[in-house]
Amino acid sequence: MVELMMEEENIPGVLGLLCGTILALENEPVPSVHGLTDETEFTTFLANHLFGKLATTTTYTISEKKSGKKTKQCLCGKEGCTLTGRYGDTSIGNPTVWHGSPDIILNNSLPIEPITEGSGGPDGKLGVVVHKKSSSLCKNPQMIAETIVFSFLQKRLHPERDNFLTPCIGVGFSEFLGVGFSELFIMLYDSEHDVLLESCKIPLSSPTQPNKFNMTAVLLSWLVVNYKFLCTGLTDEMKAFYKADFFEKAGPKLQVYNELLSMGNVAEVNLNDPSLPQYCFKDNSYLLARRRKLKEVVEEVENRFSQAGFSGGD
Numbered sequence: 001m002v003e004l005m006m007e008e009e010n011i012p013g014v015l016g017l018l019c020g021t022i023l024a025l026e027n028e029p030v031p032s033v034h035g036l037t038d039e040t041e042f043t044t045f046l047a048n049h050l051f052g053k054l055a056t057t058t059t060y061t062i063s064e065k066k067s068g069k070k071t072k073q074c075l076c077g078k079e080g081c082t083l084t085g086r087y088g089d090t091s092i093g094n095p096t097v098w099h100g101s102p103d104i105i106l107n108n109s110l111p112i113e114p115i116t117e118g119s120g121g122p123d124g125k126l127g128v129v130v131h132k133k134s135s136s137l138c139k140n141p142q143m144i145a146e147t148i149v150f151s152f153l154q155k156r157l158h159p160e161r162d163n164f165l166t167p168c169i170g171v172g173f174s175e176f177l178g179v180g181f182s183e184l185f186i187m188l189y190d191s192e193h194d195v196l197l198e199s200c201k202i203p204l205s206s207p208t209q210p211n212k213f214n215m216t217a218v219l220l221s222w223l224v225v226n227y228k229f230l231c232t233g234l235t236d237e238m239k240a241f242y243k244a245d246f247f248e249k250a251g252p253k254l255q256v257y258n259e260l261l262s263m264g265n266v267a268e269v270n271l272n273d274p275s276l277p278q279y280c281f282k283d284n285s286y287l288l289a290r291r292r293k294l295k296e297v298v299e300e301v302e303n304r305f306s307q308a309g310f311s312g313g314d
């Protein structure tokens, strides 16, 4: 796991969040997750009861494309427990390269993705194979793609930051939903130095009290959800020896990753699809109508000038 260190001026605020959450979790057992029907619901439950509580703002966006119940009521079922997040557009990327929709984005800065064996799906392919250093690491292409794209996005949207080492949280399931074993791991990518890292897997439940969160998982979550304040970036050794070789394999597409990624409104179209009508990309009816209207206004103005005795600019 990469070393995450604290910058002194940020300690009081985010440390208060950690202490408050630990105290709250001590006094209250983790609500039951029985009855949740898919991984997105369990990840939403974690965003509401763990990640959001440890962050400086509790807001998060749940992908509106995902299946499952869409309700303001928290899925734990406890009376009065409502979601602090909302359903919306979580699309990221660019249609000409990788694009997809993480299940949850916390505070516009951290993707959270449920990972099950064999998941990843057709939109999980990045188009390149990222070299990793250990065969024991997660091989989920969706998670790798989201982590890489998110780091490039943060670099473009927040060029003022000291470093662009950006995490993504994976929530894994060893058995079906809560009944078995749920665990947490972190993937990080630095789009400035082309380094991809991954943490070990941490059980979410306490080994002695299964209805409570494991404190190691709480601490790791706190470090990650506050990475903007706490992460000081890669060490020199990591920059030199842990290259992911993504820059090389992306080739000319690297420019798209550096300059043309977006968050939200990322259309799911393939620009190379010959069946797509060409006017989609050359002109569209709205722009043509605006252009006609502008021409009419210019002609009207010219007429009035002409009637008032002005020449056309000779």
Ligand SMILES: [Zn+2]
Residues within 6 Å of the ligand: 031, 048, 049, 074, 075, 076, 077, 078, 081, 082
């Ligand atoms: Zn709840």
